[in-house]
Amino acid sequence: xxxxxxxxxxxxxxxxxxxxxxxxxxxxxxxxxxxxxxxxxxxxxxxxxxxxxxxxxxxxxxxxxxxxxxxxxxxxxxxxxxxxxxxxxxxxxxxxxxxxxxxxxxxxxxxxxxxxxxxxxxxxxxxxxxxxxxxxxxxxxxxxxxxxxxxxxxxxxxxxxxxxxxxxxxxxxxxxxxxxxxxxxxxxxxxxxxxxxxxxxxxxxxxxxxxxxxxxxxxxxxxxxxxxxxxxxxxxxxxxxxxxxxxxxxxxxxxxxxxxxxxxxxxxxxxxxxxxxxxxxxxxxxxxxxxxxxxxxx
Amino acid sequence: xxxxxxxxxxxxxxxxxxxxxxxxxxxxxxxxxxxxxxxxxxxxxxxxxxxxxxxxxxxxxxxxxxxxxxxxxxxxxxxxxxxxxxxxxxxxxxxxxxxxxxxxxxxxxxxxxxxxxxxxxxxxxxxxxxxxxxxxxxxxxxxxxxxxxxxxxxxxxxxxxxxxxxxxxxxxxxxxxxxxxxxxxxxxxxxxxxxxxxxxxxxxxxxxxxxxxxxxxxxxxxxxxxxxxxxxxxxxxxxxxxxxxxxxxxxxxxxxxxxxxxxxxxxxxxxxxxxxxxxxxxxxxxxxxxxxxxxxxxxxxxxxxxxxxxxxxxxxxxxxxxxxxxxxxxxxxxxxxxxxx
Amino acid sequence: xxxxxxxxxxxxxxxxxxxxxxxxxxxxxxxxxxxxxxxxxxxxxxxxxxxxxxxxxxxxxxxxxxxxxxxxxxxxxxxxxxxxxxxxxxxxxxxxxxxxxxxxxxxxxxxxxxxxxxxxxxxxxxxxxxxxxxxxxxxxxxxxxxxxxxxxxxxxxxxxxxxxxxxxxxxxxxxxxxxxxxxxxxxxxxxxxxxxxxxxxxxxxxxxxxxxxxxxxxxxxxxxxxxxxxxxxxxxxxxxxxxxxxxxxxxxxxxxxxxxxxxxxxxxxxxxxxxxxxxxxxxxxxxxxxxxxxxxxxxx
Numbered sequence: 025x026x027x028x029x030x031x032x033x034x035x036x037x038x039x040x041x042x043x044x045x046x047x048x049x050x051x052x053x054x055x056x057x058x059x060x061x062x063x064x065x066x067x068x069x070x071x072x073x074x075x076x077x078x079x080x081x082x083x084x085x086x087x088x089x090x091x092x093x094x095x096x097x098x099x100x101x102x103x104x105x106x107x108x109x110x111x112x113x114x115x116x117x118x119x120x121x122x123x124x125x126x127x128x129x130x131x132x133x134x135x136x137x138x139x140x141x142x143x144x145x146x147x148x149x150x151x152x153x154x155x156x157x158x159x160x161x162x163x164x165x166x167x168x169x170x171x172x173x174x175x176x177x178x179x180x181x182x183x184x185x186x187x188x189x190x191x192x193x194x195x196x197x198x199x200x201x202x203x204x205x206x207x208x209x210x211x212x213x214x215x216x217x218x219x220x221x222x223x224x225x226x227x228x229x230x231x232x233x234x235x236x237x238x239x240x241x242x243x244x245x246x247x248x249x250x251x252x253x254x255x256x257x258x259x260x261x262x263x264x265x266x267x268x269x270x271x272x273x274x275x276x277x278x279x280x281x282x283x284x285x286x287x288x289x290x291x292x293x294x295x296x297x298x299x300x301x302x303x304x305x306x307x308x309x310x311x312x313x314x315x316x317x318x319x320x321x322x
Numbered sequence: 323x324x325x326x327x328x329x330x331x332x333x334x335x336x337x338x339x340x341x342x343x344x345x346x347x348x349x350x351x352x353x354x355x356x357x358x359x360x361x362x363x364x365x366x367x368x369x370x371x372x373x374x375x376x377x378x379x380x381x382x383x384x385x386x387x388x389x390x391x392x393x394x395x396x397x398x399x400x401x402x403x404x405x406x407x408x409x410x411x412x413x414x415x416x417x418x419x420x421x422x423x424x425x426x427x428x429x430x431x432x433x434x435x436x437x438x439x440x441x442x443x444x445x446x447x448x449x450x451x452x453x454x455x456x457x458x459x460x461x462x463x464x465x466x467x468x469x470x471x472x473x474x475x476x477x478x479x480x481x482x483x484x485x486x487x488x489x490x491x492x493x494x495x496x497x498x499x500x501x502x503x504x505x506x507x508x509x510x511x512x513x514x515x516x517x518x519x520x521x522x523x524x525x526x527x528x529x530x531x532x533x534x535x536x537x538x539x540x541x542x543x544x545x546x547x548x549x550x551x552x553x554x555x556x557x558x559x560x561x562x563x564x565x566x567x568x569x570x571x572x573x574x575x576x577x578x579x580x581x582x583x584x585x586x587x588x589x590x591x592x593x594x595x596x597x598x599x600x601x602x603x604x605x606x607x608x609x610x611x612x613x614x615x616x617x618x619x620x621x622x623x624x625x626x627x628x629x630x631x632x633x634x635x636x637x638x639x640x641x642x643x644x645x646x647x648x649x650x651x652x653x654x655x656x657x658x659x660x661x662x663x
Numbered sequence: 664x665x666x667x668x669x670x671x672x673x674x675x676x677x678x679x680x681x682x683x684x685x686x687x688x689x690x691x692x693x694x695x696x697x698x699x700x701x702x703x704x705x706x707x708x709x710x711x712x713x714x715x716x717x718x719x720x721x722x723x724x725x726x727x728x729x730x731x732x733x734x735x736x737x738x739x740x741x742x743x744x745x746x747x748x749x750x751x752x753x754x755x756x757x758x759x760x761x762x763x764x765x766x767x768x769x770x771x772x773x774x775x776x777x778x779x780x781x782x783x784x785x786x787x788x789x790x791x792x793x794x795x796x797x798x799x800x801x802x803x804x805x806x807x808x809x810x811x812x813x814x815x816x817x818x819x820x821x822x823x824x825x826x827x828x829x830x831x832x833x834x835x836x837x838x839x840x841x842x843x844x845x846x847x848x849x850x851x852x853x854x855x856x857x858x859x860x861x862x863x864x865x866x867x868x869x870x871x872x873x874x875x876x877x878x879x880x881x882x883x884x885x886x887x888x889x890x891x892x893x894x895x896x897x898x899x900x901x902x903x904x905x906x907x908x909x910x911x912x913x914x915x916x917x918x919x920x921x922x923x924x925x926x927x928x929x930x931x932x933x934x935x936x937x938x939x940x941x942x943x944x945x946x947x948x949x950x951x952x953x954x955x956x957x958x959x960x961x962x963x
Binding site: 531533551 | 763765768770793794795796797798800801803805807808809810811812820821824869872873876
């Protein structure tokens with residue numbers, strides 16, 4: 025038991041038993057395998073989307089409306105022009121509604137509401153909205169705007185359902201970004217004697233803008249992929265339409281109605297539409313990521 | 323206060339005219355009204371939904387609606403038990419398959435993988451979230467379900483003595499396929515929340531266990547998992563909320579047969595799917611019953627999400643002392659984890 | 664058994680992978696058992712252990728491309744307390760983190776040279792990093808008990824990794840808590856969370872946690888910097904007690920503390936060792952003018 029203790033004794037006392045080492049190796053191996061398993065569906069989906077989707081793409085695919093003709097091989101089943109158009113129109117209107125309101129509520133939460141009971145209530149309700157299944161938003165709009173008014177489906181009703189869906193995402197992401205605006209920035213402007221509204225419009229919002237764009241784009245991307253809220257608010261028609269007051273087609277609804285077709289070419293049209301939709305959403309995601317990288321906050 | 327002290331010469335200099343103060347007030351009250359309107363809107367929706375569902379409840383009774391095993395709209399029977407059970411079976415399957423994989427992927431990204439791989443791995447897993455649910459449905463029914471039918475039948479034959487799992491004829495759309503695709507769909511959100519919570523484990527906790535001579539796995543068990551447990555459970559619950567509310571993919575994959583789950587590889591129905599499928603041609607009590615199904619779905623997700631949010635926020639608060647960003651990050655993720663369809 | 668004299672280069676490029684690497688390197692070998700190759704047998708009862716000496720030979724450490732330690736040769740005598748002093752950023756912490764190979768846990772960090780624990784190079788490829796850390800315990804700057812564990816579980820955490828018999832767990836935990844001078848204060852609340860203790864008690868809990876696995880050496884990285892004077896005093900008394908059982912290396916910012924607890928003191932500057940000697944000598948008649956300037960408070 026002196027400083028000259030032989031090395032063998034050290035080993036005996038501190039060595040890692042093979043059992044522990046084996047356990048460590050097995051656990052790590054399992055974790056790695058599970059991670060790979062997590063990536064398999066992504067690879068498969070991307071592969072099939074590209075394989076089937078690119079096969080369906082053609083110049084006609086984007087420039088013609090779906091015809092619904094599935095019985096005669098010789099006649100064309102058409103493309104998805106009306107669906108692309110409808111998705112863009114409805115999502116644009118939904119964003120035009122949800123983004124200003126969402127940002128305004130976020131500004132109120134951060135600048136005025138802060139930690140008052142009312143602000144906490146609003147936050148709670150916004151969180152409630154977050155968890156509501158999207159089909160329930162469809163029901164909401166149906167009750168109020170279709171049962172309530174006795175009128176029929178319309179593009180703008182679909183937009184409203186989508187905007188309800190976007191709202192909580194926009195509010196919460198904008199709030200997080202606004203909270204990141206350094207307090208010192210606000211205070212220095214207030215100390216100059218600027219009124220609060222001016223500080224908000226000239227200092228706080230411009231600083232937070234890039235970060236908020238990210239959240240907004242992610243919300244838009246989500247809305248663009250939604251099917252359920254559109255099924256009984258806006259859908260569906262086969263024709264291209266610029267009238268948000270009338271029936272409107274959209275990519276997700278088009279895919280949904282094509283999925284169960286017994287005709288191969290119609291299912292292929294669904295793949296083409298799916299690829300179009302995914303590319304659209306990935307573009308939005310990509311832009312969001314690029315902008316968030318440039319943001320000066322966070 | 324201002325009335326009690328009439329402005330003397332000096333304070334008049336400091337006072338702002340009411341006109342100059344107007345924009346501030348307008349903004350403040352305008353925004354408050356807007357916030358209040360959102361609350362009112364939600365309450366209004368809820369009341370209207372209850373109102374629309376009332377005829378169905380009046381016919382069957384609330385308990386009859388939830389627990390009767392007979393959904394035959396053409397005959398006027400609206401017992402939603404098969405739908406509720408279908409929703410629970412698929413959501414549970416999603417949880418059982420998806421959560422371990424998601425947590426493992428999060429552990430790998432935060433604790434085990436080389437640093438260069440961390441960010442690409444994260445982006446790849448999150449790409450799964452960018453795929454719309456209708457595309458999952460399409461992929462599931464056209465590719466996955468036919469590919470797996472053989473193996474499913476094999477399992478069903480081998481396990482024919484196990485009730486629910488074994489025996490019977492495997493159909494292409496079935497509970498299992500719906501649950502499997504749901505598992506893939508909840509993977510990114512569960513993984514993202516787990517990763518967020520794991521990244522808040524303070525370095526000194528991990529070093530403390532390594533300093534005691536723990537292997538890496540022992541460090542994960544000793545320092546990482548106990549510290550994140552409630553956050554991970556919360557993430558899983560958010561995933562459950564999503565799985566319960568998911569509509570389109572399930573509608574495509576579950577087979578739309580309103581019978582009580584007889585076997586894992588057989589057709590069934592779910593609350594969300596029945597609405598998506600039957601709403602178009604529903605009239606009268608049938609439509610009201612679908613609103614009632616929506617209400618049940620709404621309440622179910624509300625409960626699950628409430629519990630989940632509590633757990634994630636509690637976990638974020640607990641770890642918040644060491645990293646302020648953790649809590650906002652987790653809250654933001656909670657916000658991003660809405661139910662899809 | 665004497666390892667080869669040539670300095671062993673340690674591949675620490677990727678900290679996540681390095682434990683794996685060292686382990687893999689040890690697998691094919693069929694040589695004399697070295698630390699980390701054999702089944703752990705019955706450890707001697709707590710309190711029997713005597714400290715071992717540690718010798719650094721040409722120890723260099725890097726963060727990325729910047730060299731934090733520029734070749735250090737230093738010996739820590741068995742059963743003595745050696746204090747490391749020096750201005751902030753001189754590499755004190757890096758140095759002691761190299762002794763139990765915690766340094767390589769930091770992304771981009773690596774070390775070169777040899778660290779000999781009683782003639783055994785802890786950086787030898789056949790040595791398991793996990794075993795090194797078990798033989799050389801560490802107490803951190805901020806008390807870091809596991810927040811989810813009770814007082815008892817905190818102390819037992821290291822024991823549970825190896826011990827298969829639960830029977831003497833309680834006895835060992837008690838012995839460790841007694842050695843850390845904490846037993847009397849916590850004996851009746853072992854099942855309460857460790858995080859509920861005061862800062863000083865938490866730090867003694869952490870000391871008990873590392874004592875419980877019966878290490879040969881304990882490294883202390885400014886263990887009192889987060890504590891009040893009375894708690895600091897208790898830890899210092901404890902250090903004087905513990906050196907009978909273990910070799911102690913303590914990094915400190917506080918020169919009075921070094922003077923109070925250390926048998927020998929080493930002064931470091933800019934990643935290099937300036938001088939080392941009996942504490943009294945370092946503080947009264949240092950050999951190097953820079954040491955004199957530092958201990959008399961001219962800089963730092």
